[in-house]
Amino acid sequence: MEKIIDIGQYIEVAVDWLTENFSGLFEFIKNFGNGFIEGFEWLLLGIPFYVIILLLTALAYFKVSRSSALFTALGLVLIYLMGFWDETMETLALILVSTLIALVQGVPLGIWAAKNNKVDKIVRPILDLMQTMPAFVYLIPAVLFFSIGKLPGAFATVIFAMPPAVRLTTLGIRQVPADIVEAARAFGATNRQILQKVELPLATKTILAGVNQTIMMALSMVVIAGMIAAGGLGEKVLEGINNLDIGLGFESGFAVVILAIILDRITQALGQKGNNDKLNNLKSKLNKR
């Protein structure tokens, strides 16, 4: 079928223009970002695998549940035995960096949108677009701006993973009861005090749900970013597809699933109250001694 309107060419022009005129900026971001990602990788790969397994298991034990801790320990050991430890840590590093950047941008934007209806009206459709656009599409400008590698992978991941952070922050702040905010105002609180002492604490649970969502979306995107040489488990999955290697495909697939479940359980638990019982018990026991 013949094209009647060609939107693609305008986007092409825009992206070309950006690449030509902001190459210096992109270069800077690339160097800076790569340093950041490599730093995380260096950290995660530098720590012996058994220490990381122990730390994550302990976190799951105290914050989530005994069974979750068991799953964490067994899952991570399985990943190590399958020989995917380094790839898993690379993927984890990319997830952490992307999530961090997405949150640093997304949470303040969410707060702004909660406070200002105009901002909310503008941001909302953009978030819809960011979330529903097929994830692969982001890889194209990412490659054009930054060529292939880890940083464009992180770039595409940030775009894809940011919406829930923005949305749930806005939601969390908007659902703080109006009378509590009014009470704070009646006692002479400034806008900043209201945000710090009332709105953010009361929205924490919802914002943490957003963090959980962001991490999960980052994970799915990081795997896709294997297509542009972002490394990690994504590249193994891709290798499995390209070589029609069912064994490799499923093995790396399992590693992704294990990582996803561990991250999900732990971040979900952080957002809920009453999970500190065990930790508090331990603290009080230690104090008694």
Added chain:
Amino acid sequence: MSESDIKIEVNDLTLIFGQKKTQALKMLDEGKSKAEILEKTKCTVGVSKVNFQIKTGEVFVIMGLSGSGKSTLIRCLNRLNEPTSGDIIVNGQNITKESNEKLLDTRRTEMSMVFQKFALLPHRSIIENAAFGLEIRGEEKEARLAKAQEALETVGLKGFEHQKPSQLSGGMQQRVGLARALANNPEVLLMDEAFSALDPLIKSDMQDQLLDLQGEMKKTIVFITHDLDEAIKLGDRIAIMKDGVIEQIGTAEDILKNPATEYVEAFVEKVDRKSIITAGTMMFKQPTTVLLGKEGPESIIRKMRKNALQVVPVIDAQRVFKGFLWLPQVLRAEKENASDLMPYVTEDCPSVYADYTVEEMLPLTPGTKSPIAVVDKDNGKLLGVVAQTSLIIEATKYDREEIQQLKEQAIEQ
């Protein structure tokens, strides 16, 4: 009322919600109705040209049904709602013209507010909630916790400091709300339907506690309510509001006895007047009296015939009430040619103070036809007389059954 007695003065206060405020304000000045303004400008008049003055240490109740603008009005006093025009003068300072910084300062030090739904921070402990206002104004942790502790003890919440609001009952939560307001030690307390969300019994308890506290603290309290009984119980003066306009301001008795408009009348009709109307307002203030030792039986008989009286109160030279003298007794005294009338005076008769209510006086009537003397609390001087008939009329208006019972009792005796 001298100048220095006035704590809060509100002049021509108007608040309009909507976009075309200027046009709406102009229409209001032209005397257009709320409905006309709404139709023309899509603006709602929340508060319309309200004027009142509140004295230092007074409990001023603003009462009205929902939508009457009372909550909007109280929020103008600390500018949670920005008035469209008019002045609010607190301690001689015009609140409406204050800069934002000065306004924050006013909210932090001069006025504290108590809310209908308590509005406590669920993630903080009780003592941290009570210290919230102090925290906002930047007091050191130790100082603010000490003050909050004191405020919690004042409202009777000692021992609950480290609980969370959700662990407390509604009444206790509102005590925390009150403690939070008191911890700031403000001169003015704004209470927005503070007890409306509570069970009737708890509500009554809280009202009593507030009155007790007020007896010691002497704050200036602006209290919003939709409950007339509450208004009467708490208010030194009551303002009745409807559609953003104050219909009448006065003491509970003023309003009940002389409702200014039909609306107020309809409102107060439901109230149990027996518990409000006092001996002081219904008594006959200048009764014909007999001065002991000065008047002889003959002149008294003439006086009673002239005024068609069966009975007169007897007083001494200091106007202290001695008892009632009935016509048959005077006639007997005349026959016996007595010089001292005292043996003929009925001393065993009901007497009350001016603040006794109809409800309290009713039990005194069975078994006697005597009027009730109203005497001064301090020196026993006669202030006036309440006739049984007026007492019965006052009571029968609203509760026939009870009067029937009283009559039956009287006959039995």
